[in-house]
Amino acid sequence: MMKTLVRIIDTVSEYTGQGALWLSVALVLVLTYETTSRYVFNAPTQWVYETSYMIGASMAVLGWSYTHRHHGHIRVDVFYTRFSLRGQAIIDVVISLLFLLPLLCVLIYGSYSSMQFAWGINERLPESSFRPPAGPIKTVILVGICLFALQCVAEFIRSLYMMTRKRKV
Amino acid sequence: MIDISPELTTILMMGLILLGVLTGFPLAVPIGGVAVIFGFLLFGTGSIEMISGRVYSLVTNYTLLAVPAFIFMGGMLEHSGIAEKMYDALYLWLGGFRGGLAIITVLIGTIMAACVGVIAASITMLAMVALPAMIRRGYDKSLASGAVVAGGCLGILIPPSIMLVIYGPMAWISVGKLFMAAFFPGFTLSALYCTYIAVRAYLQPQIAPSIPPEERNVPFLKKTVLLITSMAPTAILIMAVLGVIFLGIAAPTEASATGAFVATLLAIVYRRFSFKVLKETALGTLKLTSMILLIGSCAFAFVGVFLSAGCGNVVEELILATPGGRWGAFAAVMFIVFLLGFFIDWIGILFIIVPIISPLAPALGFDPLWFAMMICVNLQMSFMTPPFAPGIFFLRGTASKELGVSMADIIRGVVPFIILVMIGLCLMAVFPQIILWLPNMMIK
Numbered sequence: 001m002m003k004t005l006v007r008i009i010d011t012v013s014e015y016t017g018q019g020a021l022w023l024s025v026a027l028v029l030v031l032t033y034e035t036t037s038r039y040v041f042n043a044p045t046q047w048v049y050e051t052s053y054m055i056g057a058s059m060a061v062l063g064w065s066y067t068h069r070h071h072g073h074i075r076v077d078v079f080y081t082r083f084s085l086r087g088q089a090i091i092d093v094v095i096s097l098l099f100l101l102p103l104l105c106v107l108i109y110g111s112y113s114s115m116q117f118a119w120g121i122n123e124r125l126p127e128s129s130f131r132p133p134a135g136p137i138k139t140v141i142l143v144g145i146c147l148f149a150l151q152c153v154a155e156f157i158r159s160l161y162m163m164t165r166k167r168k169v
Numbered sequence: 170m171i172d173i174s175p176e177l178t179t180i181l182m183m184g185l186i187l188l189g190v191l192t193g194f195p196l197a198v199p200i201g202g203v204a205v206i207f208g209f210l211l212f213g214t215g216s217i218e219m220i221s222g223r224v225y226s227l228v229t230n231y232t233l234l235a236v237p238a239f240i241f242m243g244g245m246l247e248h249s250g251i252a253e254k255m256y257d258a259l260y261l262w263l264g265g266f267r268g269g270l271a272i273i274t275v276l277i278g279t280i281m282a283a284c285v286g287v288i289a290a291s292i293t294m295l296a297m298v299a300l301p302a303m304i305r306r307g308y309d310k311s312l313a314s315g316a317v318v319a320g321g322c323l324g325i326l327i328p329p330s331i332m333l334v335i336y337g338p339m340a341w342i343s344v345g346k347l348f349m350a351a352f353f354p355g356f357t358l359s360a361l362y363c364t365y366i367a368v369r370a371y372l373q374p375q376i377a378p379s380i381p382p383e384e385r386n387v388p389f390l391k392k393t394v395l396l397i398t399s400m401a402p403t404a405i406l407i408m409a410v411l412g413v414i415f416l417g418i419a420a421p422t423e424a425s426a427t428g429a430f431v432a433t434l435l436a437i438v439y440r441r442f443s444f445k446v447l448k449e450t451a452l453g454t455l456k457l458t459s460m461i462l463l464i465g466s467c468a469f470a471f472v473g474v475f476l477s478a479g480c481g482n483v484v485e486e487l488i489l490a491t492p493g494g495r496w497g498a499f500a501a502v503m504f505i506v507f508l509l510g511f512f513i514d515w516i517g518i519l520f521i522i523v524p525i526i527s528p529l530a531p532a533l534g535f536d537p538l539w540f541a542m543m544i545c546v547n548l549q550m551s552f553m554t555p556p557f558a559p560g561i562f563f564l565r566g567t568a569s570k571e572l573g574v575s576m577a578d579i580i581r582g583v584v585p586f587i588i589l590v591m592i593g594l595c596l597m598a599v600f601p602q603i604i605l606w607l608p609n610m611m612i613k
Contacts, residue, residue, distance in 0.1 A: 021451040024237050024458070028433075031238065031426030035419055049231065052422075056237060056458075057228040063459030072456040073195035073463060074514050078556045080193020088193070095194040099202025103467070106205045110221025141225065 002157055006169050009154035010069055016147055017066025023059035027052060046130045054137045061144030065151040089162035096156050104149045111142045171210055175479035182207055182475055186521075187513075196517050201467030208474040216474065223473045224466040231422060232344055233465070235334045236286075237458040238425035242329075243285035244450035245432035246406075249439050251284075252277060252294035254399040256302070261392045264380035268370025270306060271316040271377055272363045274299040278320025279359040280400075282327035283407045284432075286334070286425075287457070288552060289563050292321030296567040304572050309376035312369065314574050315582025318560040319362050319589075322552040325515075327355035329410055329425060332545055335465070335519050337421075340527040342541055344421040345414045349608040350542045357596060357603055358546070361589045402435050415611060461516055468520030475525065484525055485532065495533040499540075502526055503547055503594075510551025515559070518548060542604045543597060550590045553583045 034048035067073055080088060115138040117123065123134040161169045173181075182203055189199025208216030227233070255277050263269040274295055281291040295317045303313040325332045328348035337344035370377035387395075410428035413419040419427070436442040475481065491501040509518050523544070530540035552560040561579050568574050597603050 017452070017455060021448065021455045024241055024451045024454040025447070027234065028238055028241055028426050028429045031234070031423055032430040035423040035427050039413075039418060052234055053229045053231050056234045059237065059455060060228050060459050060462040063455045064463055067456045067459040067463075068195070070456065072460050073197060074460055074516070075193045075195055076190050076513055076557055077193050078512060079191060083193075091192050092194060095189065095192055095198065095202075099189060099194070099206075100198050102205045102209075103198060103201040106208075106217050106220055107201075107224065110217045111225070113218070114221055114225065137229070138225070141228065 006154045009150050013065040013069040013151045020062040023055050027055045050125050050132050058140045061141050064148035068151045089159040092159035107145050115142050175483050178478045179480040179483045197464040197467040200471050204471035204474045211478050220470040223470045227466040227469040232338045235422045235425035237454050238429045239286035239329050240457050241454045242429040242432045243287050243290035244453050245436050247290045248446045249436040249441050252298050256298045258395040258399040261385050261387050264385045267379050268366045268377035270303045271366045274316040275320040275362045278323050282323040286329045286331040288322050288324045291324040292563040293567045295321050296564050307378050310574050310578040311582030314579045318583050319586035322560045326549045339523040346608045349611050350538050350604050353603045354546050358593045464516045465520050472524045506547050511554050512557050515548050515551050539601050539604050
């Protein structure tokens with residue numbers, strides 16, 4: 001049961017990452033378009049400023065789960081690598097409960113209420129006259145955080161399994 | 170909501186972070202966890218909105234978009250094979266000097282540094298191209314690996330640089346100005362490195378032999394053409410990115426994306442471009458950006474709680490009370506950053522320490538730009554100081570096992586370069602114009 005759950009979560013993160021990676025290409029293209037049209041054709045766009053940071057934020061946040069899945073979130077492993085696999089698992093379990101759990105709860109709750117607020121009053125992004133709605137990007141951020149939380153659950157199960165059964169899931 | 174004095178809060182928050190980070194759990198989590206716990210203890214449920222608001226404002230920061238764009242650009246350049254071409258050309262010119270190959274390594278590191286904003290790309294390229302060439306020629310392993318690590322680490326200092334892109338918004342300094350300020354410090358270090366190698370090779374010829382003339386017997390004209398054709402595309406790229414910033418045409422974010430676009434075109438011209446390369450570059454960009462921005466948002470939340478709790482004043486008072494006047498206080502800051510560099514990743518240091526210490530520069534009567542650059546050069550050392558040294562880590566990861574370079578070789582090779590950075594720092598303290606001249610020339 002646990003194995004299936006972990007496998008499903010891994011797959012979800014994998015697909016999210018494979019999809020989100022194209023956002024970096026989109027970001028480069030959008031910003032290049034703006035630079036060219038402003039400085040070469042002297043015709044600045046209205047929409048690029050907000051669009052670009054929405055793309056950038058979506059990419060970063062949606063990438064969290066994929067990066068976690070592939071152990072891309074940097075660890076200060078000066079001491080960590082000296083422990084046995086089981087020792088590492090115990091550290092992971094303890095820190096997950098102590099720091100990760102409260103962090104995820106606050107991030108999920110906070111970004112949910114911010115998203116609800118944004119849709120509720122039809123909030124607009126204030127930086128330029130483009131004024132796109134704030135709802136979509138806040139929704140993407142919430143989704144990204146939830147997917148990250150999901151991958152954290154998978155990693156937690158892995159560590160717990162290693163800690164109790166002394167082998168990998 | 171409990172009542173703890175700001176002094177105690179400062180000690181507890183900093184201590185817990187240090188402890189949490191050293192457990193080896195992904196760096197961002199203990200930082201964010203401490204922020205959440207203390208936010209709740211000090212400000213109750215009101216802290217939730219503050220923390221998620223700060224996370225939102227960090228991930229949607231426009232200036233920080235230069236981070237993925239510069240990473241993308243570096244990835245593309247890595248695939249375009251320009252490092253090999255430059256190496257082959259410079260080899261013919263400088264191979265005849267004792268220590269020439271090590272000097273080429275530092276020079277290519279410097280040129281690559283002006284193209285990429287991360288060290289992974291430079292060190293990987295140097296470790297694959299320059300290191301085997303040096304060791305096969307009988308170079309001392311520690312000198313060779315020291316040159317690769319030191320030369321590659323210049324990538325994080327010489328603009329474009331991810332470090333400066335992050336430093337700017339954290340300290341409310343323009344990234345464009347930071348870029349300009351970083352040029353001469355970077356070149357100063359590069360010159361120090363080359364001088365050191367030349368002197369050592371002169372004193373101990375056996376550790377860095379010159380290449381026999383028959384192996385580099387190429388007509389002058391051909392040598393020149395090779396040099397120009399290998400350097401020209403790089404020069405164009407550097408101009409496209411840094412020139413526009415210097416001339417005030419485009420902001421760093423726009424310049425970075427244009428640079429990424431031009432780097433892609435270069436890869437196409439060199440026939441190294443493929444769908445696979447594009448996907449690999451994009452995936453690398455995604456992973457690195459996500460990692461940096463997770464640490465960034467957690468640290469940004471932490472700093473919010475830390476400063477709201479009045480701990481910023483505690484740190485300020487503490488540092489201002491250091492004996493020895495403003496230079497004593499400055500030395501204390503530098504020493505703390507240096508010490509943290511041994512154990513903590515630079516991204517964490519940057520996002521946490523910079524917002525807390527930046528107000529100190531005006532309070533101590535230092536130029537903020539000069540102060541920022543001294544911190545950056547100092548942080549550049551953290552890439553080379555073991556046990557937590559990304560520069561060494563990347564070299565170990567890419568250097569082929571057959572070369573037989575051991576950890577001890579690398580560390581022995583890196584130590585002299587760390588001392589050289591310290592000498593460089595002293596030079597910049599005595600002659601602040603090294604840092605401040607170019608930004609003052611910049612078109613406003």
